[in-house]
Amino acid sequence: MSSLNTILIPGKAGTIEAVLNQPVTGIDVNWVVICHPHPLMGGDLNNLLVQAISKHLFENNISTLALNFRGVGLSSGSYDNGIGELEDALSAIEYLKNSAGIDHCKIGIAGYSFGAQIALKTTCYYNMSAFLVGLTKFDTEIYRSITPSTKLSLAIGEYDNKFNSESFDSISSHLFTKPEINVIRDTDHFFSGKEGLVGSFASNFFINSFLYRDN
Numbered sequence: 001m002s003s004l005n006t007i008l009i010p011g012k013a014g015t016i017e018a019v020l021n022q023p024v025t026g027i028d029v030n031w032v033v034i035c036h037p038h039p040l041m042g043g044d045l046n047n048l049l050v051q052a053i054s055k056h057l058f059e060n061n062i063s064t065l066a067l068n069f070r071g072v073g074l075s076s077g078s079y080d081n082g083i084g085e086l087e088d089a090l091s092a093i094e095y096l097k098n099s100a101g102i103d104h105c106k107i108g109i110a111g112y113s114f115g116a117q118i119a120l121k122t123t124c125y126y127n128m129s130a131f132l133v134g135l136t137k138f139d140t141e142i143y144r145s146i147t148p149s150t151k152l153s154l155a156i157g158e159y160d161n162k163f164n165s166e167s168f169d170s171i172s173s174h175l176f177t178k179p180e181i182n183v184i185r186d187t188d189h190f191f192s193g194k195e196g197l198v199g200s201f202a203s204n205f206f207i208n209s210f211l212y213r214d215n
Helices: 048-059 083-098 114-122 140-145 165-172 195-214
Strands: 002-011 014-023 030-035 062-067 107-112 130-133 152-157 180-184
Touching (some): 048 195, 083 114, 130 195
Parallel strands (some): 030 107, 152 180
Antiparallel strands (some): 002 014, 014 062
């Protein structure tokens, strides 16, 4: 059984729309915040890949909070070039941290494309495990602020030319544990028909990373 509901949480630009997908198990579960693709290109929390990640995590007793960035759906504000969207993701994390019964060590983050960039940036503020799908080019200076103990996992399409391996190598060299890199065969940046496979990689990664943090 699940408890699936839409909520509005406080953010710096107003309210942020989010959907919680929480197993009703009666046990202490972990949480993952999920960030959607670019808002100006139709990205929202209903994206098929976002939903696939949420589904696979739910099936493994991991709760999810998928948010709509500012200006999308019922979220207040307007697109802010990644700056405000990072604030939105951080607000979602704070919401979970401040909610009764949710341990801050039991929160991870996932993101797709633009959302992967935002998810990566949140690890400069919180020592969380992050699952990044279709990560595109980003500011290489970000690695200077990432905690070396951060655990990362990537899903990359075999034919995706948007990923910059040199930029990511600068981050990898800064981490204690080498990031996982999962190359999804016969697909590009859009992962059409491969959503379930990506979701399974996400669930396996978070199961292992949460187990590590519990021990």
